[in-house]
Amino acid sequence: MKVNFTGRHVEVSEALKEHAHARLDKLASFLDDIIDVHVIFSVEKQHRHIAEITLKTRSSSLVASAESQDMYGSLNQAVDKLEAQAHKSLDKRAD
Secondary structure (H helix, E strand, O other): OEEEEEEEOOOOOHHHHHHHHHHHHHHHOOOOOEEEEEEEEEEEOOOEEEEEEEEEEOOOEEEEEEEEOOHHHHHHHHHHHHHHHHHHHHHHHHO
């Protein structure tokens, strides 16, 4: 799984990258065909921390975005949204 990070008006720290890798590895446990992941961190007006994640698999592409006061919180919310989308698509394929 290839993970690309982009920071808009923010420097992406190693700790933030490690946290993102840890959360995305949990997704890889049930989505085994992940090809590419692009994580975009942005800060607007000093208090809006936004995390956008685009995850590409062989069969589909999943996109999630979240906003909060904290970058780690935004990342966690976006990954939670991706998990929900992944479970939904897996359930559709099973049916």
